Amino acid sequence: MLEIKNLQKSYGKGAPVLKDLNLTVRGEQVLSVIGSSGAGKSTLLRCINRLVEPTSGTITLNGTDFTTLTKKELRVERRRIGMIFQSFNLVDRLTVMENIQSGRLGYISTWAALTRRYPKEDIRKAYQLMERVGIAHYANKRADELSGGERQRVGVVRALMQRPEILLADEPTASLDPKTSEQIMALLRSLAEELDLPVIINIHNVTEAKEYSDRIVGMRYGKIIFDDLPDALDKEQMDEIYSGTPAEDRQTMGAAA
Numbered sequence: 001m002l003e004i005k006n007l008q009k010s011y012g013k014g015a016p017v018l019k020d021l022n023l024t025v026r027g028e029q030v031l032s033v034i035g036s037s038g039a040g041k042s043t044l045l046r047c048i049n050r051l052v053e054p055t056s057g058t059i060t061l062n063g064t065d066f067t068t069l070t071k072k073e074l075r076v077e078r079r080r081i082g083m084i085f086q087s088f089n090l091v092d093r094l095t096v097m098e099n100i101q102s103g104r105l106g107y108i109s110t111w112a113a114l115t116r117r118y119p120k121e122d123i124r125k126a127y128q129l130m131e132r133v134g135i136a137h138y139a140n141k142r143a144d145e146l147s148g149g150e151r152q153r154v155g156v157v158r159a160l161m162q163r164p165e166i167l168l169a170d171e172p173t174a175s176l177d178p179k180t181s182e183q184i185m186a187l188l189r190s191l192a193e194e195l196d197l198p199v200i201i202n203i204h205n206v207t208e209a210k211e212y213s214d215r216i217v218g219m220r221y222g223k224i225i226f227d228d229l230p231d232a233l234d235k236e237q238m239d240e241i242y243s244g245t246p247a248e249d250r251q252t253m254g255a256a257a
């Protein structure tokens with residue numbers, strides 16, 4: 001279970017971009033986070049694994065409060081959170097297998113990693129996952145020889161190699177064509193179910209969010225203003241989520257205070 005309580009984030013001395021945010025994610029489910037540009041979706045996702053440092057609040061994953069971990073502890077515990085990126089974040093000159101095995105870095109010795117002597121079990125696991133997502137025949141191909149959809153599948157396998165307890169996907173389909181984008185969303189959805197893995201997706205495409213998610217969270221400038229089943233997201237709710245500007249929201253908050 002992921003439990004986010006009273007999360008606040010301000011960059012430097014700026015106004016808060018996450019405002020006392022609370023969110024609980026239980027069990028297997030795909031949760032999509034939608035909202036205007038600047039609403040704080042990426043910041044929220046990145047606070048969870050502390051790629052961005054929260055200003056205050058707690059983020060607890062299956063009993064571990066990530067906000068209080070030291071840098072050293074975080075290096076170990078972060079493996080429990082898989083992350084998928086819009087730009088895939090692969091090393092172009094490395095093969096698919098090498099990229100995938102980098103998901104095991106921290107589990108195997110630096111020497112084994114440098115000399116590409118991966119444990120047999122890791123190779124078996126990698127092939128099993130690559131077969132599952134349809135890229136096993138590319139194991140020895142360089143990452144930069146793959147299409148966007150194939151690269152994202154490598155990203156997914158790399159994240160799963162960590163044996164994560166939760167998967168975070170930061171706009172995983174934004175660089176893909178519509179058909180490939182749907183395929184990746186469908187893949188994430190079926191993996192969530194097969195592996196009993198909660199997946200949080202930050203996404204702009206509301207149609208896809210509705211089709212492939214079990215739950216939708218709508219953010220407006222640092223706050224969650226919608227949290228429900230996809231079917232409950234109607235035009236009125238959408239207008240609410242996508243209206244306003246950060247400045248207007250600050251004024252409203254000021255008036256309410």
Ligand SMILES: Nc1ncnc2c1ncn2[C@@H]1O[C@H](COP(=O)(O)OP(=O)(O)OP(=O)(O)O)[C@@H](O)[C@H]1O
Binds near residue numbers: 037038039042043
């Ligand atoms: N590193 C940073 N330094 C300062 N401000 C930042 C930084 N990253 C994000 N912000 C600001 O925080 C706010 C939320 O940004 P964030 O990227 O989380 O929103 P988002 O909803 O993911 O937007 P988008 O959909 O465009 O990616 C924005 O006002 C943005 O300018």
